[in-house]
Amino acid sequence: SNQNAIELKHVDKDFRSKQLIKDAVLDNDFLKNLDSTQIREIVDCMYEKAVKKGNFIIKEGEPGQHVYVAADGEFEVQKEDKVLGKMHTGRAFGELAILYNCTRTASVKAITDVKVWVLDRQMFQAIMMKTGLQRREEN
Numbered sequence: 151s152n153q154n155a156i157e158l159k160h161v162d163k164d165f166r167s168k169q170l171i172k173d174a175v176l177d178n179d180f181l182k183n184l185d186s187t188q189i190r191e192i193v194d195c196m197y198e199k200a201v202k203k204g205n206f207i208i209k210e211g212e213p214g215q216h217v218y219v220a221a222d223g224e225f226e227v228q229k230e231d232k233v234l235g236k237m238h239t240g241r242a243f244g245e246l247a248i249l250y251n252c253t254r255t256a257s258v259k260a261i262t263d264v265k266v267w268v269l270d271r272q273m274f275q276a277i278m279m280k281t282g283l284q285r286r287e288e289n
């Protein structure tokens with residue numbers, strides 16, 4: 151049966167990238183309790199994007215469309231123009247607006263040329279739906 155409107159589209163990636171994404175998810179307090187099937191789908195569905203130095207990946211107050219994992223480079227988290235901290239390779243971010251349907255709680259800026267792994271909101275929700283339904287069918 152297929153009750154999902156969205157098809158889970160897998161993007162090929164090497165072992166090292168898969169491990170980096172998985173470790174980032176498991177290191178994130180809000181994502182680490184997802185089940186292993188869901189985490190594997192997140193790993194398989196993320197796609198890579200390059201962002202140039204100085205650009206914002208996330209802007210505070212906007213609705214959220216994506217979850218990210220820092221793949222390369224340096225990032226700065228800002229709130230009301232104050233710097234909250236820096237982030238490096240291997241951090242998952244942008245999960246709050248997706249999980250809680252709130253607006254972005256902070257801005258995230260590329261302070262070098264960076265690469266990120268990206269997962270679209272609809273894909274994230276389809277992954278949550280799919281494994282939720284599978285679990286229900288098993289009971």
Ligand code: CMP
Nearest residue numbers: 214227234243244245246247254255256
């Ligand atoms: P979200 O609110 O979707 O978008 C901004 C992201 O920045 C947020 O999810 C978190 O992933 C991250 N973030 C928010 N506040 C902090 C903080 N104080 N330190 C580090 N990262 C943060």
